[in-house]
Structures are given as structure tokens and as C-alpha cells.
Amino acid sequence: MPESTPQRFTDLATLRRTVAGWRAAGERVVLVPTMGALHEGHLALVTEARRIGRRVVASIFVNPTQFGPNEDFSRYPRDLDADLALLGLAGTDAAWTPAVETMYPAGFRTRIDVAGLTEGLCGPFRPGHFSGVATVVTKLLNQVGPDVALFGEKDFQQLRVIQQAVADLDLPVEIRGVPTVREGDGLALSSRNRYLSPAERAVAPRLHAALAEIAAAVRGGSPVAGPVVEGRAALEAAGFQVQYLAICDARTLAPVERVDGPARVLVAAFLGRTRLIDNVAV
Numbered sequence: 001m002p003e004s005t006p007q008r009f010t011d012l013a014t015l016r017r018t019v020a021g022w023r024a025a026g027e028r029v030v031l032v033p034t035m036g037a038l039h040e041g042h043l044a045l046v047t048e049a050r051r052i053g054r055r056v057v058a059s060i061f062v063n064p065t066q067f068g069p070n071e072d073f074s075r076y077p078r079d080l081d082a083d084l085a086l087l088g089l090a091g092t093d094a095a096w097t098p099a100v101e102t103m104y105p106a107g108f109r110t111r112i113d114v115a116g117l118t119e120g121l122c123g124p125f126r127p128g129h130f131s132g133v134a135t136v137v138t139k140l141l142n143q144v145g146p147d148v149a150l151f152g153e154k155d156f157q158q159l160r161v162i163q164q165a166v167a168d169l170d171l172p173v174e175i176r177g178v179p180t181v182r183e184g185d186g187l188a189l190s191s192r193n194r195y196l197s198p199a200e201r202a203v204a205p206r207l208h209a210a211l212a213e214i215a216a217a218v219r220g221g222s223p224v225a226g227p228v229v230e231g232r233a234a235l236e237a238a239g240f241q242v243q244y245l246a247i248c249d250a251r252t253l254a255p256v257e258r259v260d261g262p263a264r265v266l267v268a269a270f271l272g273r274t275r276l277i278d279n280v281a282v
């Protein structure tokens with residue numbers, strides 16, 4: 001396993017040549033797309049990538065097109081040197097760190113919209129977000145050309161949107177989800193957790209606790225409405241401003257009234273100025 005700083009690429013032709021050489025040698029290439037500000041959750045993706053592939057490429061690109069005008073693009077944490085060091089320790093061969101002009105040169109016109117899956121949950125609260133994600137991920141997949149790409153299940157709607165886009169566009173890559181990594185108290189790891197004040201950080205694990213309680217309450221097939229209303233009220237009482245709390249079919253993301261197949265409890269809520277999302281399987 002390479003434990004030094006990964007080879008950094010900013011030129012697309014050089015990246016493509018390198019990956020093509022690996023694949024020609026029969027080496028399985030796994031991509032871990034990120035926006036940097038790496039934490040243990042990202043490193044779990046790299047660890048899984050190492051387990052299933054011979055070569056690991058991580059991309060670091062804070063994608064402007066997936067942030068709304070009032071979101072945190074300009075204050076999103078950026079520390080490339082620290083990220084490269086962490087990727088090296090985790091065993092990453094290559095880091096693809098394109099400039100904004102490389103990804104979106106003057107005259108760029110195309111966007112990818114995945115209907116249906118983007119209409120609920122985060123969709124109405126983050127107009128354009130999933131189109132930005134689907135477009136940049138499609139570009140990253142075309143640029144790197146991996147056999148497999150890994151995404152965290154914490155962004156469950158994102159994972160489903162990407163799987164759908166890849167299937168619809170016949171992209172020759174397998175998309176896999178990797179389970180959410182949590183702090184000891186249940187808080188899902190996120191680059192945005194660093195925005196939380198100490199008081200907010202103390203309350204934040206309630207989000208996962210509420211999801212776990214709801215999942216347990218509906219597991220036997222009892223109606224979901226009661227536990228969801230109670231869970232939402234408990235979160236609001238604890239200081240969260242809940243955007244949505246829902247139980248959805250794990251494949252279509254359509255809300256369900258009873259759980260009779262694979263389902264997910266999903267939530268988005270503000271704690272102060274910080275927007276947190278999380279989900280658990282039922």
C-alpha cells in the first residue's frame with residue numbers, strides 16, 4: 001500500500017494516460033470523489049477502495065455548481081495539503097485536483113437532471129443541487145474512467161441519484177455505497193460538523209438517535225405517521241429546525257406509509273446555521 005503523498009494530477013490528459021496504463025496492466029481502479037475537508041468517513045471510502053481495487057484515485061474538487069446562492073461555497077473548508085497527507089496515509093495512489101476552469105471552461109453548457117429521485121427530500125430545499133452533483137460526478141467518472149466509484153451512504157439521495165444517472169447514461173462503472181461513519185455518540189461524520197458550536201455539537205447526536213428510534217418503531221410494519229410526527233416534534237424541542245423527516249422506499253425514495261421492503265428514514269435539519277443530514281436503514 002502506498003503511504004506517501006499521492007501523485008497529484010491537475011492535467012486531464014496526464015491523468016487519463018496514467019489510469020489507462022493501470023487498466024491496460026489489468027489493475028482495477030477505484031475512484032473516491034470528494035470535495036476535500038477530509039475526515040474518517042472519506043478515509044473509510046479509501047480503505048474500502050483499497051480492499052476492492054488495485055489502484056485508488058481520489059478527486060478533490062469543491063464543485064461550485066452544487067451550492068445554492070445562500071449556501072456555504074465560499075466558506076466551505078479547504079486544506080489541500082492536509083487532505084493530500086491524509087489520502088497518502090490511507091493509501092491513495094492518485095489525487096485528481098482539477099481547477100474550476102478545467103471542469104467548467106468558458107462556454108460550458110451541459111447539465112444532467114435526474115427526474116423523480118430529486119423531487120423530494122433535499123430537492124426542494126436545494127434547487128439545482130442534484131443537477132450540479134450529477135453533472136460533476138458524470139464528468140469525474142468520464143475523466144478518471146474507474147471500474148468502481150464509491151460514495152458514502154450518508155448522502156443517500158445523492159447516492160441514488162448518481163446510480164440512476166450512471167444506469168440511464170450507460171456509463172461503464174459500478175457505483176457502490178459505503179456505510180456512514182459515526183462519532184461514538186452517533187453523530188454522522190461530515191465536513192460541516194466543524195461549523196457547530198460546542199453547545200450545538202452536544203445536541204447534534206439527537207439527530208441520529210431520533211432516526212434510530214423511528215426505525216425501531218416502524219420495523220414491524222406499523223404505520224409510519226405517528227413515529228415520524230413524534231420524532232420531528234422531539235427534534236424541534238431539542239433546537240433543530242427540521243426541513244424534512246421521512247421514511248422512503250430505499251430505491252425510489254418515494255415516501256411510504258408502512259415499511260414492507262427496503263426503506264430508509266431520512267432527515268435534514270438546521271442546528272443554528274449548520275445544515276445536517278442523516279439517514280438510517282429500517
Ligand code: PAF
Pocket residue numbers: 033034035061063066133136137155158
Ligand atoms: O459528496 C460529495 O462530497 C460531493 O457531492 C461529490 C460527490 C464529491 C460531488 O461534488
